Amino acid sequence: MKPPTSWKPIHKKLAAAVILIIVFAALPIFIENDYIKHLLIMACVGTILGMSFSMLFSTGLISLGAGAFYAVGAYISASLAMNAGISFWLTFPLTIIISSILALGVGAIFVRNGGIAFVIITLLFASAVVIAAGQIEFLGGWGGIIGIPRPTALGPIQFDSKMSYYYLILIILLLVVLAYYALYTSHIGRAWKAIKLSPNLAGTLGINQYSYRLLAFTIASTTAAAAGSFYAHYFQTVTPGAFSGWLSIYIQLYAVLGGLEFYVMGPAVGSLLMTFIPEYLRIIKEFEPIVTGVLLLVVILFFQGGILGTIVNATKSNGKNNGQGIHSIRSWLKKGKNTGVRES
Amino acid sequence: MTPLLEVRNLTVYYGKTKVLTDVSLHVDEKEIVTIIGANGAGKTTTLRAISGLKSLSSGEAYFRNNKITGLPAYKIVRLGISHVPEGRKILAPLSVMENLELGAYLWKDKKEIAGQLDAIFEHFPILKERRNQTAGSLSGGEQQMLAIGRALLNRPKLIMMDEPSMGLSPIMVGEVGRTIKEINRGGISIILVEQNARMALNLADRAYVLETGKCVLEGTASELHEDERVKNAYLGG
Numbered sequence: 001m002k003p004p005t006s007w008k009p010i011h012k013k014l015a016a017a018v019i020l021i022i023v024f025a026a027l028p029i030f031i032e033n034d035y036i037k038h039l040l041i042m043a044c045v046g047t048i049l050g051m052s053f054s055m056l057f058s059t060g061l062i063s064l065g066a067g068a069f070y071a072v073g074a075y076i077s078a079s080l081a082m083n084a085g086i087s088f089w090l091t092f093p094l095t096i097i098i099s100s101i102l103a104l105g106v107g108a109i110f111v112r113n114g115g116i117a118f119v120i121i122t123l124l125f126a127s128a129v130v131i132a133a134g135q136i137e138f139l140g141g142w143g144g145i146i147g148i149p150r151p152t153a154l155g156p157i158q159f160d161s162k163m164s165y166y167y168l169i170l171i172i173l174l175l176v177v178l179a180y181y182a183l184y185t186s187h188i189g190r191a192w193k194a195i196k197l198s199p200n201l202a203g204t205l206g207i208n209q210y211s212y213r214l215l216a217f218t219i220a221s222t223t224a225a226a227a228g229s230f231y232a233h234y235f236q237t238v239t240p241g242a243f244s245g246w247l248s249i250y251i252q253l254y255a256v257l258g259g260l261e262f263y264v265m266g267p268a269v270g271s272l273l274m275t276f277i278p279e280y281l282r283i284i285k286e287f288e289p290i291v292t293g294v295l296l297l298v299v300i301l302f303f304q305g306g307i308l309g310t311i312v313n314a315t316k317s318n319g320k321n322n323g324q325g326i327h328s329i330r331s332w333l334k335k336g337k338n339t340g341v342r343e344s
Numbered sequence: 345m346t347p348l349l350e351v352r353n354l355t356v357y358y359g360k361t362k363v364l365t366d367v368s369l370h371v372d373e374k375e376i377v378t379i380i381g382a383n384g385a386g387k388t389t390t391l392r393a394i395s396g397l398k399s400l401s402s403g404e405a406y407f408r409n410n411k412i413t414g415l416p417a418y419k420i421v422r423l424g425i426s427h428v429p430e431g432r433k434i435l436a437p438l439s440v441m442e443n444l445e446l447g448a449y450l451w452k453d454k455k456e457i458a459g460q461l462d463a464i465f466e467h468f469p470i471l472k473e474r475r476n477q478t479a480g481s482l483s484g485g486e487q488q489m490l491a492i493g494r495a496l497l498n499r500p501k502l503i504m505m506d507e508p509s510m511g512l513s514p515i516m517v518g519e520v521g522r523t524i525k526e527i528n529r530g531g532i533s534i535i536l537v538e539q540n541a542r543m544a545l546n547l548a549d550r551a552y553v554l555e556t557g558k559c560v561l562e563g564t565a566s567e568l569h570e571d572e573r574v575k576n577a578y579l580g581g
Contacts, residue, residue, distance in 0.1 A: 187449065190438075194446050197435045200397050203417030204427040206450040206498065 050254035050267025065122030073228025088151035099225030144239030259306030381554035436480030447494030
């Protein structure tokens with residue numbers, strides 16, 4: 001079956017994403033500085049986490065615990081590597097399997113509550129994960145797990161340089177982008193959109209809101225866990241402190257800053273900016289949350305739709321803007337559940 | 345013969361306010377039934393209660409002899425009841441085509457869906473013309489057509505329409521009326537909720553009159569058309 005013409009814009013988006021990934025694949029060739037390579041690696045990790053936040057948002061759920069499964073994934077991977085002595089090439093897929101089962105179980109309870117309740121529950125869950133990791137002796141307590149092995153060599157490819165890690169995360173990112181793209185363009189993605197725009201209407205179309213939200217929660221959480229597995233083998237250390245409440249706020253910021261309607265490119269733009277801007281402004285660590293908070297406020301108040309949304313709206317010169325849907329958390333909160341649905 | 349839909353003693357509260365009291369009604373196969381009444385009489389709530397969007401405090405509903413009370417909305421639509429909600433609830437940011445595809449969400453056989461889409465496009469050529477536009481950019485009447493088209497793709501036995509004439513020009517109201525008749529001729533039963541009582545009584549076989557959550561009158565459409573109370577209250581004397 002040939003794809004309906006209505007999918008064209010998203011094909012364009014995919015093409016743009018692929019070109020960007022090629023550009024980013026060539027980047028380290030021109031960059032000598034290892035620290036900048038490190039920032040690029042973290043920007044890729046941030047993009048994956050931001051995309052997982054956006055997936056939940058695409059079903060109308062706002063998670064304040066986007067970092068929780070990132071931590072879960074990192075700890076699963078670290079424990080497997082340290083206790084079972086297996087390499088990253090096994091811990092990575094095992095982390096995906098284990099965390100998807102966990103996410104399904106936890107999500108089955110969380111997703112029952114939409115709206116504000118879900119926000120609070122995920123926030124508490126993220127805090128609980130950090131405290132649990134700190135309290136459990138087996139997981140290294142507050143000192144964390146140290147000395148996690150690097151990925152073992154793949155033939156001639158050694159994982160001893162920033163360059164090799166950079167390509168590894170780029171490939172993981174590419175796989176996530178392709179998988180997410182396939183989901184968003186399928187009937188699953190359409191059902192998610194319908195649920196976000198109007199849960200009641202989705203119900204009258206025969207869409208089971210609960211199971212579709214649970215599916216989004218499971219996929220998003222598993223993706224975050226995969227990023228966590230990479231993190232563990234890259235930093236070679238996991239500590240509870242690395243996954244504090246701020247992390248989830250940052251992840252959310254990546255998605256909001258880039259543009260919530262841009263499920264892939266939004267988090268990429270947001271994560272790149274949020275990784276590099278503080279570095280180049282040389283902000284003192286203690287002041288960073290203040291700058292971040294102000295930035296978030298400015299985007300929510302003046303640039304609804306994030307950076308990409310603002311650009312896209314500015315280029316649509318004729319201003320024929322009816323029915324653009326939810327572009328920002330602000331409008332989501334203001335209008336409640338029925339946003340985006342013509343009322344009269 | 346048992347009716348297609350039978351509703352017995354629906355009672356619904358919003359918080360502590362009782363909005364429906366013991367409402368009973370039935371719809372036979374291939375029938376157009378209308379529920380008329382003033383603003384706030386409970387017409388929309390009746391539909392929401394039948395389609396599973398609003399929970400009941402008491403009462404029962406049976407559809408083709410299956411008990412549907414207590415089922416969630418997404419299961420009720422699978423049994424063959426389509427709800428076209430008030431205010432043309434189309435998904436504004438999605439394209440016309442995506443809206444229609446969501447209507448066919450329950451069905452997997454692509455060929456048959458394509459056939460049905462063709463039939464809908466034949467009936468509403470404007471939707472075909474605008475299939476790649478966002479649904480929000482359609483006019484009021486076109487949005488109503490889209491909502492009806494989407495409901496048809498569910499392949500229902502019964503369509504419940506909530507105020508399809510609301511906010512439409514007189515010409516469009518006539519157009520919607522003809523569409524309703526045509527759908528009904530195809531063998532689909534219809535519950536029509538309307539403030540436009542004249543239009544509703546002209547289309548319907550039977551009618552119920554709701555007043556402050558109670559069913560105060562019922563009968564054939566022509567009986568009610570001649571009823572003094574209905575004339576005074578709803579048809580403008």
